[in-house]
Amino acid sequence: MKISFWLLDINYEVKDKGAEAWLWGVEITGKRVLIIDRDFLDYFYAVLNEGADPSRVIEEIKSEKHLPIEKIETVERKFFGKPVKAVKVYCKDPDAMSKCARALRNIEGVNDCLENDIRFSMRYLIDNNVVPCGWHEVDVVEEKSSMEVHVDHVYEAKSKPKLLEKSDVPKLKILGFTTTYYSKEGSPKPNRNPVIGISVATSQGKTKEFWAKEDNDDKPLLEAFVACVRDFNPDVVVGYGVNGNDWPYLTDRCKQLGLHLYVDRTKTEPHTSSYGHVSITGRANVDLSDYADEFPEVKVKTLENLADYLGIMKIESRILIEDVEVANYWDDKTKRQMLKRFSLDNARCVMGIAEAILDFAMQLSNLVSLPLDHVGAAAAGFRVEWFLAKRTRESGELIPKRIEQPYRPYSGAIVLEPKPGLHENVIALDFKSMYPNIMINYNLSPDTYVPPKEPEPEGGVYEAPEVKHRFRKEPPGFYKQALSELIEVRNKIRSKMKTADAKSPQHRVLDARQKAVKVITNAMYGYAGWTGARWYMKPVAEAAAAWGRHTIASTIKMAENEGLNVVYGDTDSIFAKNEPEKVDKLLVEVKEKLGLEISRDKMYVRIFFTEAKKRYAGLLPDGQLDIVGLEVMRGDWAAVAKKVQEEVLEIVLKEQSPAKAAKFVQDFIYELRQKRVAYRDLIIWKTLAKPAEEYAVKAAHIEAARMLREKGWELSVGDKVGYVIVNGAGRLYERVKPYMFATYDEVDIEYYATKQVVPAAARVLASFGITEDQLLSNETKEKGSKKLTDFFGS
């Protein structure tokens, strides 16, 4: 029987007869299925020394009778572009591969063993061209089994699944949840604090709540939650921060209570796996917090903030409850309803965010071939790496071992000194995908690099400016092939998108896919220079950067020769006074001489540069401000300062009246001193970037974190701490309090005036001769006194 299925999850089971690949999927009919493939043998390579005799090595391997080796064959492969002979060693037990590889490394003639570190599931996906979140066709027979598996059919595969062109996504059942723990003081711990609530929302628009009774006994609610999951039988389970918090907590708590957290499709419990994600067999467990980085505009990445940003639930419409307050809300019967509402709303937010993110997540999973539950947890470097690993099947490249390389810095891009002040009518020109195109044009790749001592190969080399690294022109390298394909695929998707209705599901899927392709394309250069990369090759990254510098420097020269006035530039962009005919000519000349495409990007009616690089603000034709690098864009300044600076920029750019802006600042400071600004606008957020003991100096946010810990609130690396500066003497770090522990009365308003609002405003206004002192003086509030406008006009 032939069936078509969409691959949701993969795992493997080791049985006496060997390992089985378990493919979990959704049939085209909508049936949920498990397909078991018992016909795949895991393997690794023993790479031979040059000139070694393969048959002798094979004899020796065969003599190692104690090793669970099933089959051996000689093969031709490539390693960093060089042809090598290797012995492919098949093992029945995937878990014994590393042991085998270690033993075979000692055999004479064996240079090294490779790919023993590729896990069975990934091996299966790569070798058989089976792709997560993709459709396949496979021959199967129904399995007569007594196994308790929560799907419509269990099949045994009678062929290898064959990838289909079909690119839609089946209708999936999604379940989102949030939890509430009860702890009077400090972070909840599974060994002492019960789960008092779990709220659930599903893709079918239903919600469910499980709350503890008066005795706070969580056993019944946990049992009810498990039953709810099994009953709904979702394909995808989503939450926010679930990999690090909820799943470990719930698993541990259930263990304490003697319960089984059987939320999967077999009867196993959630378990931590690759990249720290939690695996739920037969379902895709997706932690939405893994995708928060896709939204850099959101600075403090809480569920509430992300939902607000995505327009799912506006924060103003909500009652927010801090962790510190949860127990109080629960204990106070008059407030308990608010806590329940808060939790349910959060579950709805989780479902809303899932709907916004899952398309992208599935396309990313499909593109790089990491299962949906792995791909979010995998860092950018690993996503690129698996994308490349997947391509070794065609290229015959062996996958290198991961070797931690010593860090060796190299020079990167050029940033031009901006011409400070206001400029009218400026155009930004930029190279699209500069590094990827450079890597393609000059065939920069780990397998095309020609080390200095090697003679120039036939067919010639490209030699990078300044750094002089050489790369063979032919054949096309591993990176070039991958990048060309990515760029071509993205162009195809984008042209296809134009023919699809912008609101159609097809358009959504295509847009998600082109974003996934873009992310991987843009990360390839960084990957090449990452010391943790399997295909790390510093000369590749260094040469790309050198060609980038050459490109932008040449472009500036051409622009100036053309008579254009270049006012700024960074890496792959230049900003110039807009003279359309000259720009037209430049675009053509650059393309001709450099073989790279530069195009018009943003047009600025007016643009303002400070004296610093990477910080400017421009007025766009539609009236929007484009603010870059300034305090407005930063997450570590109090909202008061950011709001004032934004208003100042608005006045300066639109009305061209620094005096009016200065007046606004003075008035604002008056309001600030009257304590009329919202308390939350005074909070400063900073990330804990390392463990407490590793800090060499004292600092405000570290001190605030210490105070939280003292009260039992656990913080870990990567967490953001919100604090305010309070009245008192001494260093800044001696006058800090976590914002939930301080009151408005304690706040040191003068700090916010002199160290937040005024510097942020002065960053802009200093260019117009307005000093911090002038901004701080409140003389405009006194009747009859001279106003700044008297000095500067309006």
Add this chain to the structure above:
DNA sequence: GCGTTCAATGTACCT
């Protein structure tokens, strides 16, 4: 002993 100076530290941003 005290105020000033400046390199080091730490975070977050830009492309």
Add this chain to the structure above:
DNA sequence: ACAGGTACATTGAACGCG
């Protein structure tokens, strides 16, 4: 745990003074 280039606030030790 993709790269390097950059700004900026704050700390804290070195420095200068007499």
